Amino acid sequence: MTDADIIVVGAGPAGSCAAIAAARSGKRVVLIERGPFPGSKNMYGGVIYPRILDELIPHWFETAPIQRWVVRRSTMVLSDTGALNIDYRSNAWGQAPYNGATAYRPDFDNWLAQQAVAAGADLICSTTVTGLLRDDQGRVCGVSTDRPDGDLTASVVIACDGVNSFLAKQAGLYPTADADNYTLGVKETLSLSKHIIDERFGVRDNQGVDIEILGGTSGVNGGGFIYTNLDTIAVGVVLKLSKLSAQKKRPEDIIAELKRHPAIAPLVEGGQVVEYSAHLIPEAGLEMMPKMVADGLLIAGDAAALCLAAGIWLEGVNFAMASGMYAGQSASAAINANNVSANSLKSYTDRLNKTFVLQDHKKLRKIPHLVLSDRIQHKYPAFVTGVVERMFRVDNPTPKPGVRRIVSQERKKAGIKLSELVRDALTGLKGFG
Amino acid sequence: MTIAVCIKWVNYSGPVESDTPDERFAGFSFADQAALEWALRIAENSSDEVLVLTAGPVGAEAVLRDALSRGAHRAVRIDIDLTSDSSVIARNLVGAMSQPRMVWCGDYSNDRGSGSVPSFIAADLNIDQALGLVALELPENANASFAAVRRLDGGRREQLLISGSAVLSVEGSTVRLRRASLKNTMSASKQEIQVITATGGRMDTPALRPYRPRPRVTLAPIGLTALERVKHITDTSSSKGHGETVHAEPSAAATLILESLRKWGYLP
Structure with missing residues (x-):
């Protein structure tokens, strides 16, 4: 008998949703997180679109740790001194069923993981999965970890270990890694009083703003962003990795330059940096996606490059949550059918193909x-x-x-x-x- | 027999902006970790059970589960307000131990606590204490006495031979806590933790205050002018003091000295 039915690696949005879906179907689920708590190592540069949670956590918006509901969505084009801003506002987005939200990932991801625990999953933190275990026929049958006596067996492993997934690579599902397919997201969180944020961005209460920026990245291909939290704002850039490396520029210098732009400076003025973070982003969409299914193994979230970076649409957390949920459901169904071969687990990619997860990526495949x-x-x-x-x-x-x-x-x-x-x-x- | 380990649930995250500790950033100090490791090592060579205790709200159970995953046998949480007096916390911790062979504590907590709980425990149990240990040499026979080095003020060290029941507090540098195995981590999350509601009040201790010599009555300075009066107070060219040479046996001299100090106001 295996130690668990399903092992989910990584307690980010994809992993927690996979664990929730699998645990709700009565499976023994172990959710392994390398950070000291879920979300401790995660960052993002924009908005969470959590409507996919309607299916998994009814009335999620009543308990989710949301900072602000985005009611203003702006796209800004910056030249050296000028700025064109296309701004749309809908106060309806600030009411149920809501559209997008800003949140602190250590809060949001931790909340989501606790939903998995409430559903019956075992959450193990401060544990790094170091590799896949395989049976005599080469099928994935568990994981090894960095803890003593750290092997854990299961019928299915769902790898939600994020961008640059070592498990997907170890399984041979990523044929190549091309730096052109990745960007580096770099973000400063600036402390400002809620009153100042409300005034500068023209919002009230828990209304929020998301500004996506083209240009302003000091000649390095990429983009910028600003979004509002309750009493902080996040300003950052997303930089094409190969160009950043070739131009030998420092990301913090590029953010500093963006903050000096005449259109941005009044928005960030007086903000004290309370956090600086950086993370790789799988930017190339469909063109870089790995094979997502193997015998006993599913890949979801950023590990499967399910991040949509298509100019006016910049989404990732919702794709992670959806793919995780479908992975959990498919793994559970395969175990019920007593067949966890790649062929049986293929229902996962079938679900992705039938929904926005892959349909959006296919439609927008040339845009990134x-x-x-x-x-x-x-x-x-x-x-x-x-x-x-x-x-x-x-x-x-x-x-x-x-x-x-x-x-x-x-x-x-x-x-x-x-x-x-x-x-x-x-x-x-x-x-x- | 029981080896008790007292660990304190504290916030790691430095400045706390909220009144409620954020459980995500909480844990126990390196000193408490070292205390747990020493207890586990002794228990490995004996039939003793390791009982780990903490005082605090439900969130504090996280550190107990952590300790269980690393090898402790049993865990008790004293349900108590974290701002309670050290003596009250100590008395409740003692109430949850039944005649422990040893009590291990960390020398300090991460929240700048007073470090007084180990002393109160020793007083309440009426056993010896060896606090601020910076080095230990455990014998193979877990019941044998063992050598330890204690930190003293001014960089001095004291060598101790510890035997019998005692309260021991150790510094974090003495040993590194073992990592929990995966299986233990999983089972610890489901292990039962005994919860005891805190009772009792302050431990009686003598009232202490800093020493203050009683005031001395001195005559007003003599002089017609202000300058003469100031000179009378400050002039060191002539002796106005209590200088006196006496010849006496040591015991009589000591008595004389004490009498003089009392007379001059230096002793009560």
């Missing part, structure tokens, strides 16, 4: 590379802000120029060929559907 391409990163911000600058600048007595003429002149000034503009527009239209 398009957004991080040199042209979009280095030429478009200047082009877009140049056009807007001239449209709204009043040069009387000179009469207003035609918009078509401005666009043409600014396009040439930014060094974008007409054919490139058309091609990018078509790719964007096609990609975004």
Whole structure:
């Protein structure tokens, strides 16, 4: 008899949801976390979209440790001195059933893991899984850990060990690792009083703001973000790993530069850094996804590169929670069928294919590379802000120029060929559907 | 026999912004960890059971489970307000031990506690105490006496030979606590923890206050001018003191000295 039915490695959003789903189906579940508590090692750079939890934890919003409900969603394009801000506000997002939220991951992930414990899972912290155990036929049958007497057997292992998953690599499910597929997310959390945050960002009570930024990354391909917590704000950048390395720039210098931008400085002024964190992000979507199923093994969350970085849509936690939930359900069903072969566990990827998890990634498969391409990163911000600058600048007595003429002149000034503009527009239209 | 280990549930995270300790950042000090390890080592060579105790709210059970996962046999939590007096905590801890062979404690806790609980335990149990141990040499025979080195003020050290029942407090540097096995970690999460509701009040201790010599009556300085009066007080060229040479046997001289000190106000 095995020590457990299902071992879930990693108590992040994917792991905890996998554990909840599996424990609720009556399975003996062990959830292993390497940090001293769930969420202690986790970070993110934006918004949690927790509606997927409706299925798993009804009325989750009554107990989840949310900082603010996002009611303002902005996309900002920065040139060296200018900024174009497209801002949408809906106060309805601040009421049930809600849309997106900001949260501290050590709070949110810990809360989610406690739901798994309440469902019957055993949570083991401060324990690092060091490898997979295999039976005589090479099937995964457990894990080894860094604790004495640390081997643990199970019918199914669900690897939710995050980006750069050692377990998925050890299982041979990641054929190659390409630095171009990863970004480095770097974030400062700045302390400001709630009153100041409310005033600066035009919100009240527990309403929040999420600003995604194109440009402002000191010439390194990537983007920036600012979002509000109750009495802190988070400001950070997401930087393409290969470009960051090639340009030999320090991420903290890039954040400092972003904070000095005339459009950002008034928002962050006076904020004291209370936390600095950095984390790899699997940015390339479908193009970098590993095989997610093997005999006795499932991969979910960031470990399976299920992070959507598609320009206007930047989501990860919801994909992690959904994939974890489906992994838990599929593992449980396979155990019930007394068959944990890859073929039987394939119901996991079937579920992913039928839902937003893989459908969104398929639809937007070309967008991540398009957004991080040199042209979009280095030429478009200047082009877009140049056009807007001239449209709204009043040069009387000179009469207003035609918009078509401005666009043409600014396009040439930014060094974008007409054919490139058309091609990018078509790719964007096609990609975004 | 029982070897008791008292550990204190404290917050690791430095400045605490909230009145309620955040259980995620709580644990027990390196000194308490060392105390547990020494107790486990002694128990390994004997038939003693290791009883681990802590005082605090439900959250404090996390450190007991941690101790159980590392090899302690039994755990007791004294349900008590963490701000309670050390003597009250000690008395309740003692109440939960039944004639322990030894009581091990950490020399300090991470929350800048007074370190007085071990002394109160020793007083309440009426057994010896050896506090602030910085080195120990355990014999193979767990019941034999063993040598230890105790820290004294001013960097001095005292060598001790410990035998019989005693309360021992150790520094964190003396030994590193073993890592719990995976199986023990899993079973400890389900192991029963005995909870005892705290009772009783303060332990009676004599009232102490800093020594203050009684006031002396001195005459007003003599002099017509202010300068003369100041000189009268401050002048050291002539003797105004109590200098006196006497010739006497040692016991009579000692009596004389004490009488003089009393007269001059240096002794009560």
